[in-house]
Amino acid sequence: MSQKITLHTPSEKKRLNGQLGTVGIVFMVVAAAAPLTVIGGNMPLAMGIGNGAGAPVGFIIASLVLLIFSVGFVQMTPYVDEAGAFFSYVRKGLGRRPSMGVAAVALVAYTAIQVGIYGYIGWAIDDTIRFYGGPSLPWPLYSLLVLIIVAFLGYRHIDLSAKVLGVALALEISIVVIINLIVVFTAGTEGLTAEPFNPAVFTEGSLGIAVLFSLTGFIGFEATAIFRDEARNPEKTIPRATYAAVLVIGLFYAITSWVFVVQHGADNVQATAQETLDGNANMLLDTAAVTLGSMGRDIMNVLLLTSLFACVLSFHNVIARYQFMLASRGTLPRMLNDVHPRHLSPHKSSLVQTITAIAILAIFAIFGVDPLVGVFGSMAGVATVGMMILLLSTSVAVITFFAKNPILRGRKFFRSLVAPTLASAGIVISLWLVLSNFMLVTGGSFAISLFLGLIPFVAFGIGAVFFKEDEHAHEVVPQPPVEEEVEPSV
Template structure:
């Protein structure tokens, strides 16, 4: 069979993705429109109200500092795998395997959460327009089937689909931002949000917390290393571009909402959204762009969720592919499709895994929003901050140990600042975890522990790889 999966000797993927293509993949994973509709009201309603834009700006600054050390180390990590590869080089294979388990848990959790969210969102939209009432799992499985087809094929097809979806959702928000600023609320065009007296009131930490969850996925640029046109140039450019684009999008849009609604009223409006008495994004869109604009925004919310779940499917499939190539997962997961040059078998396994988990949650009657999305987003948030913190430690240790050439600012100062910033962020997430999950203290504690249990299991289950990795070959050649 000519299209059967083949095992290449190098087990490497191929492609010609440039910075723009990779940025589409990772920004789509961050689901910017979904964050504006969900995280922004949370940051304003139970955070610091009109000061929420500063929360997004601070989160972007922390992640930008993280990115400096991350991309500075890129030339020393000549293989895909993102956090796993970086931590392995900096802290050794044992810790690398532990962090690989955390990555799989975090990405799988957010993907399952989005499947629950999009199933509910499609069902709610159909019902809103007087369509048939169909259970949310039906829509989730329909989306999963489409994702399975796209994920099985070459990555550039997914990049094109994500590019269209992302352009549309960003486009309508830019239009909405412009109209809101052109038609300000009772306070007029105001920059009160950036006044320390404003953004320090309330809970700035909560605003930063929900801002951080809105960036999940940006760091996946390195996962597409093997499919990049020029990895040592493409990956750094894509990483910086992703952080700056996502951060600017969130901060400017949340500020535009403050202008449109008014700094004194925006917190109360956001709280009404959390209480189920309105929808801050859709209601404001209706006021500014009319009924048609509201309908378009509703549809694009769905495409945003789809883009997000497709991007995470691709990320997880490639993580499994890399781990299998290093002998840490079954070798079959490292198969490369003969025609599509994709991690086809890994993609199929990821599809089956997601289908099984969604099926179990559906049979248990778990609520798709609070039970599925809320809980899984909480697990993913703890996992992702832990991953970035550990990676920053690995970068710092690597440059201290190797005394690699480079500026101190990028090899030592930036990673050290990132460690401090991410440690503080992890404390914010854990100390306010019930707000992320929406569950009880007991349930939240269990969910928060899952990534750390995965880290311990991976660490203890370590055994030497069967052969040298590309990283180790590279290190030996440098010596």
């Protein structure tokens, strides 16, 4: 008679699982890019203090840089078998120490942008309530309320977050598409124009600033790889989702910014954007009022809030999974690698991320920091510098990986070496643009801007030197419990 014995691998790593398809992952990533937030915030900045009517070219340039980056990123994806995004790619290409530095930068950058959005949404909710005659309450109260909702969704299975983000994203994109169509069919104030694409126009002013704020609008696009373990077919889903995310985000921003030029006029759009920055107008809501009426403006205002919520929820999920992956390697406490038995989510990592966000927001609240310039502006600046470091490190990792493994490269010379080299050059130029205009991003003094700009670089150094890792963690291939028939000894 035989008996059934369940065998487990002692060093077995835990993994998340799910059935996310290409569309579901794209929803998560595009939601993190917060399209409506970018249109209402980044676009007026690109137009007002950048190159005015030529701002659409800034979005096109940013899209091309990231699309070229994605070629090498996707080419290396089949050889990266874990959901660590940049961290995992750098680990494969450059080794353990650089990957530890990149992991630290990623945690800092995503935590910074998440906290910045919490400040923004706290201010936006208070502003909306006061607009409709409600009481004025401290913004941290609203931020805390949003944070609690995000904590609940982040604790549960990723499919629930994907559904919530899908609804919010569909609504915000739909209303902008409606406005775009109305403006195109009515030809705006001065008729349809190709002026934004005239070199004499897009080189006037500062094209660099336009590119800078365009790149900021893409933060989080690479998170497609973070959901690898929860993808239905990662070898196909992740590449498709990456290209789709870059194209959808880039085209949406470029077309919409061109439509706003058409609506306000090529000669007037910079002044209109500047009025928005001065607080005397709101380009997004005012355009909605003109094209859709007062009710359309109200709907747009609500959707702006849902856009911010979708953004902060996406970043919460991304950070939780970064922590989950680092814990599996022994870099962070092992408890963060626990998977909820029913929700199949990184629940403990999610809880820790919630506590971290509360702690940072509490510091800003105690010192009475302005939620827009102080919280959102400074944190967006830190995140942007961090993003450039992550992109550059990953491109160099792709080049190094295929240079060391020519048999894997095969005949795909452009995808594995040329494209990532071009991407590296574009990213270096973009990083220079970000740093040389950093005071415009943070809205602070030179000393404060210097301090904030150095944070991601310091994080890289700390991670590379002090972060430790289980040397054999990456070699463990997780397997489900195996049922074997074992004959009892006589």
